[in-house]
Amino acid sequence: MDKILVTNEVTKQFGKYTALNKVSLEIPKNSIYGLLGPNGAGKTTLIRIINQITYPDSGEVLFDGAPLKPHDITMIGYLPEERGLYKSMKVGEQALYLAQLKGLGKAEAKKRLKFWFDRFEIGDWWNKKILELSKGMAQKIQFIVTVLHEPKLLIFDEPFSGFDPINANIIKDEILKLKANGTSIIFSTHRMESVEELCEYIALLHRSEKILDGKLSDIKKAYKKNIFKVGVEVENGDMFLKELETKFEIKSSNYVAEDRQLDFTVQLPSDSSKSMLRFLSENGNVNHFVETIPSANEIFIRTVESKGAYE
């Protein structure tokens, strides 16, 4: 698959501190790529390098197949985590200014702004000053400004912070629409629920290094441990459980006698789920038999902890 952005052993040092250590990433086109990591892992530094705000000490960044050039910033939209607008400047003027800085012509910028303002039903904000708007309102303007020049690559750093659930949903839908229209998106966050929802690919940065990357579903497969959650209806739960324990490794169990309901978690050797299921259905009624797939959150915590705790 084509890559919109490739980083090749990118290293960045601030004095003696290494912010990024030989980080190599491949971000596929037309996907949502989650850039994850605890605070101070180097996410912002990497994003700033992609935006050419800072430059790597070594390594290279390829944008759409060619080394990153100054002109490429017109193809990139960036919504930083630490974001704001000029407080005493009018909304419309400000949006127009920022759009023009991204290389849009004035007339074109005005046309597109009008489109977005109508879409978000905020047309009457044009002549208001930012300090008259609430934080969530200002965030909407920032979102518009980020996507206005129709970049090939969008970088969102914690895009949902500051939004109420309703507006967060609006923004999420907009992000999905942008993706459907062919935009590639880098999504930096440490809120894992949005990662599960949105990202197809992830990379995990920890202590300036990439410790994990790939397709989220592949990673999950790799991280699953053949653990199943099982619920069965049986006559004599305790007896049944004893019999099971001789054959399988039972992690935890719970039997409620009145309901004849036995719930247990079991780790199966690979390829033995069929025999387990057969055994269960011969001896009782199976309510559920589910493999537990680790959540992104579990993977995140497990990987980070295995590499050494926070400092």
Added chain:
Amino acid sequence: MNKLSLIIQREYLAKVRNKSFVIMTFLSPILMVGMIVLIAYLTKVNDDGTKVISILNESDYFSNDFNSTQHTAYVRFNDISLETAIDSTARAGYVGLLYIPHDEDLERVASNAFFYTGTTPNSSLIDGLENTFRARLREHRLQQLGVSAEEFARMDKSFEIKTSTFEGVQNLKGINEIKAAIGGGFGYLIMMFIIIYGGFVMRSVIEEKTSRIIEVIISSVKPFQLMLGKIIGTSLAGLTQFAIWILSAGLLLSIAFVIFDIDPAALKTGGDMANGMGMAAPLPSASQTMNLYAQEIFNIPWLMLICFFVVYFVLGYLIYSSIYAAIGAAVDNETDTQQFIFPIILPLILAIYVGFFSVFNNPHGPIAVGFSLFPLTSPIVMLMRLPGGIGEGGVPVWQLITSILLLIATFIGIVWLAAKIYRVGILMYGKKASYKELFKWLKY
């Protein structure tokens, strides 16, 4: 380049539309003119009133010495007691009573004379009286020595040494001071502009940092472009303000003078009031000398001066305002700026003081030369020296060239350093910047 002009435009408009800026721009000339008109008006009112002093003279002297002038009138009492005289003076509302007691000896008469007033008398009034006594006493003492008034007049003639250059061009005393003052005016203008608008640049950087818009903007433009655009935009706003001030102040002032019927020349002569009462003895050649001064001032190479003013102004302003921008980037709020601002204001103040104390005395002495070469002070000090001309008798050409070259080199160096600090600083939140920290940033 297109982005730079966008930034300049925004910075300019943001500054010019700012309410406090608008108020300052239009209120300042009105306040200034109001002040000048008030002073002029008060001086005029003050001038109009004639002070009346009553004299009770019991001696045989001083009968012809106290003559009424435009500002002071004398009323004489005769053959009444001191108490009655004081009483009548107070009742008549006169300023005071001069009592001259009876005695044979003039010296004793003078030393026993008394001036009674309702309140503490103003010093110019007393000076006038004292001058009259002094003149009379001197005449008396000279008579005792056997010197006639004519002889003394000849003896008392003031003396001034004539000065000339080696080429025989007549010099005027004090012309160096006048020239330096004109240059000093330019230098002072530069200093004020740097302090005011440098501060604006700094605050504007801090605003972008605290409102967190900075990261959005520098993902579109280079930090250096933003810094440069900010400096240029702010200074254009400053020049606009200056232009409005000069034009409107001039206009208002002339309107005000017409309305209030004030003669601007009166302002200059107002200070000489006290002399009017004393023994004003203008030198016969005064007007001639004045002409020479006027000619000399006219001969100052104004065009050259203005050209160099622009050069030094632009370079000096760019150097200092980029330092201001770097400071703004290094801190999170304005209160943290103090420790950094003092060291940059120091050379400016030093330049002004060195200029006034050293350049006035000796425009081409070692101190003056040194400070007019040192890049952080040269924009001010060199401008104080320049009205004396370039080349012979003025600033040597090599010094001028060295000074400008040093300034340009410093400009490049400082802007480079400031841009580095700026680039790192604008993205540092919540970090208390120290000099050590700034030094580290230079290596990022």
